[in-house]
Amino acid sequence: MISMYRISEFAQRVGRSASTVRRWEREGRIAPQRVSGQRYFTDADVRQVLQPGFDESARQTIVYCRVSSPGQKDDLASQVRAMEEFCRGRGLAVDQWICEVGGGMNLQRTKFLALMDAIERGEVGTLVIAHEDRLARFGFDYLEHVATKNGCTIVVANQESLSPQEEMVQDLLAIVHTFSGRLYGLRRYEKALKDELAGGGR
CATH class of the missing domain: 1.10.1660.10 (Multidrug-efflux Transporter Regulator; Chain: A; Domain 2)
Incomplete structure (x- = not known):
């Protein structure tokens, strides 16, 4: 669009x-x-x-592949092979392949940030991914909005099998851990506030 x-x-x-x-x-x-x-x-x-x-014809077609941990190298290789087959079937000439190891909850991944910077500079015409969560576990709609605004089309192969279930478990645990920490902090803050109020009333 x-x-x-x-x-x-x-x-x-x-x-x-x-x-x-x-x-x-x-x-x-x-x-x-x-x-x-x-x-x-x-x-x-x-x-x-x-x-x-700026040369519009110089915009690149990039494939981005990601797994969450170094132990998933076989999964990463399978993802790359599947994307090669997908791109051949679509007749897509790929200018650059980006493979990254990092959690889907981590939006500070080095290659991911470099890719988003390139999109915002208008250097990427087409970005191909196996599934939405390869870019990020959450917030794909916003990332797609940024891409569209900068003339980049995101093509999702929708290869569900290339998004390992253990990755989702890891991401869910990370969410639970984050909110558990925040709840603990809120409880400490609530206790300190009650003590302060009680002291001020004396």
């Missing part, structure tokens, strides 16, 4: 006034699409202004 912006929205995204954008159009520096008589701009137009010389 391509993001479309009206002239005021486009002007805001590129940090200029609507009158400046109209002047650029008159000068032929930018050519918006017209739908039912309305001007619309795309992310490609945004990059044309903010990143002069």
Whole structure:
């Protein structure tokens, strides 16, 4: 899905006034699409202004594969093989393969962050993953929103079998551990607050 912006929205995204954008159009520096008589701009137009010389045809097709732990190397290899077969079947020419070991709850994974940075720079045209949780256990809809906004299409092969059940168990345990710690902290805070109030009332 391509993001479309009206002239005021486009002007805001590129940090200029609507009158400046109209002047650029008159000068032929930018050519918006017209739908039912309305001007619309795309992310490609945004990059044309903010990143002069950016080559849309240079956008990459990237496959991202992930497992949670080093002990899952066989699972990672199976995931890569399955994605190779998927891409061949779709006729996708892959420019880069990214394989990473790290939990789906960890959004500070080095390669994951580098991938998201590349998407936000407009360098990725297509991102292929085996399943939504390969990017992150939660929040896929937001990540897809960021990708779409920057002209990147996420293709999900939906290979459920390539998302090992033990990974979900590990992620659920991590959630329980996190909230258990927070509840313990809240209980300590509640006790300290009650003691403080009781002391102040004396």
